[in-house]
Amino acid sequence: MKIINPATEKVIAEVRDDDAGSVNQAFYRARRAQKDWAKVPLSIKLGMMARFRDLVVENKAKLASVLTSEVGKPITQSNNELNGLIGRLNFFLDNTESVLKEEKVFNDSGMEELIRHEPLGVIANISAWNYPYFVGSNVFVPALLTGNTVIYKPSEYATLTGLAIVELMHQTGLPPDAFIAVVGGPAVGNALLDQPINGVFFTGSYATGRKINEKVAGRLMKVQLELGGKDPVYICDDVDPKAAAEATADGAFYNTGQSCCSVERIYVHQNLYDKFVEAFTETVRGFVIGDPTNEKTYIGPLARHAQLDVLDQQVNDAEKKGARLVLGGKRRPGTGYYYEPTVFVDANQNMALMKEESFGPIIGIARVRDDEEAVRMMNDTNYGLTAGVYTKDKTRAERILAEVNAGSAYWNCCDRVSPRLPWSGRGHSGLGLTLSKYGILTFTQPKAWHLRSPG
Numbered sequence: 001m002k003i004i005n006p007a008t009e010k011v012i013a014e015v016r017d018d019d020a021g022s023v024n025q026a027f028y029r030a031r032r033a034q035k036d037w038a039k040v041p042l043s044i045k046l047g048m049m050a051r052f053r054d055l056v057v058e059n060k061a062k063l064a065s066v067l068t069s070e071v072g073k074p075i076t077q078s079n080n081e082l083n084g085l086i087g088r089l090n091f092f093l094d095n096t097e098s099v100l101k102e103e104k105v106f107n108d109s110g111m112e113e114l115i116r117h118e119p120l121g122v123i124a125n126i127s128a129w130n131y132p133y134f135v136g137s138n139v140f141v142p143a144l145l146t147g148n149t150v151i152y153k154p155s156e157y158a159t160l161t162g163l164a165i166v167e168l169m170h171q172t173g174l175p176p177d178a179f180i181a182v183v184g185g186p187a188v189g190n191a192l193l194d195q196p197i198n199g200v201f202f203t204g205s206y207a208t209g210r211k212i213n214e215k216v217a218g219r220l221m222k223v224q225l226e227l228g229g230k231d232p233v234y235i236c237d238d239v240d241p242k243a244a245a246e247a248t249a250d251g252a253f254y255n256t257g258q259s260c261c262s263v264e265r266i267y268v269h270q271n272l273y274d275k276f277v278e279a280f281t282e283t284v285r286g287f288v289i290g291d292p293t294n295e296k297t298y299i300g301p302l303a304r305h306a307q308l309d310v311l312d313q314q315v316n317d318a319e320k321k322g323a324r325l326v327l328g329g330k331r332r333p334g335t336g337y338y339y340e341p342t343v344f345v346d347a348n349q350n351m352a353l354m355k356e357e358s359f360g361p362i363i364g365i366a367r368v369r370d371d372e373e374a375v376r377m378m379n380d381t382n383y384g385l386t387a388g389v390y391t392k393d394k395t396r397a398e399r400i401l402a403e404v405n406a407g408s409a410y411w412n413c414c415d416r417v418s419p420r421l422p423w424s425g426r427g428h429s430g431l432g433l434t435l436s437k438y439g440i441l442t443f444t445q446p447k448a449w450h451l452r453s454p455g
């Protein structure tokens with residue numbers, strides 16, 4: 001498998017990918033290792049994860065540079081991702097013990113009832129490339145801490161990062177068979193699903209998530225799908241348009257618009273529309289696009305060449321249906337998978353731009369009459385990952401957000417993930433969750449103990 005730098009279009013490495021045979025061997029190694037790994041005391045497991053965190057800190061510059069070279073993520077943002085990883089690891093280090101504690105729910109005249117949490121067994125972690133450290137660690141860290149062994153398939157677009165993660169993990173003293181990388185594209189992911197695994201934890205697109213769900217449906221195993229989004233933000237008429245524009249432009253264009261929770265569509269109250277559009281366009285005009293190894297760069301290339309076609313199609317469709325292009329709207333000529341930061345105004349719900357995930361540096365802005373129309377527009381989607389409202393009035397924000405069908409609700413913020421809160425999508429955005437105490441328990445199965453003492 002050739003690893004291509006999306007900024008230079010040069011092959012930067014060649015990696016041998018797995019096949020059905022090696023995936024099968026990985027499964028049997030992981031299965032043999034699982035029982036012993038589950039018996040390792042939690043304190044030892046936590047020590048290994050703390051060592052992993054320290055190794056990430058020690059190797060940060062190198063890891064950031066590898067991520068930037070294969071994904072095209074601007075180097076400042078690669079460093080930000082690694083800094084954010086430390087916070088997530090600390091969350092798991094601080095909370096796993098209390099979350100896994102057995103619970104005594106009843107104790108009366110010789111009858112005791114307990115809940116204890118057991119691992120699922122061998123789990124598959126099929127991962128995405130856009131935040132490989134975040135989306136990977138949300139799964140493999142709590143999965144390992146709760147006693148599962150993990151077969152980890154990094155995205156084929158973040159293979160070098162995936163292999164670096166596994167290497168660092170093994171340096172902590174973690175048994176190599178507790179955490180095994182399999183490398184390759186869809187065929188390797190598919191071969192992994194053919195194994196008698198005990199759960200699949202997937203991060204990626206709705207299209208792939210659906211295929212995975214269908215493939216394993218008859219096996220009645222745990223399936224968790226963290227999928228795409230078409231996340232809306234509503235700008236009320238009582239905010240400072242410049243501050244709201246700066247915050248939401250960052251939410252839309254950070255990571256070159258390739259975040260699952262990127263702001264993907266913006267609805268603005270009619271009273272503030274013109275001022276907001278002007279401030280938003282000004283902000284986006286100031287974004288530095290270019291070489292992702294340069295610390296000043298804010299917009300890099302897209303990670304995948306194929307996504308350029310998706311953006312072209314959305315631009316053509318939006319223009320045909322009457323949206324007004326105020327910025328960008330085309331690929332940047334020259335080397336690299338670059339797309340100019342693109343802003344459409346007067347967009348509407350008939351456009352792919354407002355309905356389908358763009359996953360790139362492009363945004364549609366639409367005018368709404370009032371809060372009621374904003375809620376209707378925000379809910380006009382098959383997705384349901386996040387939604388945000390900008391207003392000075394907390395009661396107004398909570399009233400609106402309570403009506404919106406999304407896993408995360410943001411007041412005066414966007415494009416934000418917290419390890420302390422559950423991360424989940426509704427509808428086409430997924431099934432199940434990661435992060436928070438529930439994102440630890442999700443890698444376990446409860447056993448109900450009914451204990452009657454003989455006396």
Ligand code: NAD
Pocket residue numbers: 126127128129130131135153154155156184185186187188189190193203204205206207208209211212226227228229259260261357359385423425429430
């Ligand atoms: P993708 O669906 O193309 O690929 C994801 C993974 O699935 C890759 O490892 C790929 O090799 C594997 N795969 C592809 N086909 C498969 C098959 N038939 N069987 C088994 N495995 C298969 O997605 P991507 O391009 O890597 O990621 C981008 C998508 O991920 C976006 O839609 C984004 O919104 C979403 N995402 C969601 C979250 C979240 O937390 N909800 C986080 C990050 C990314």
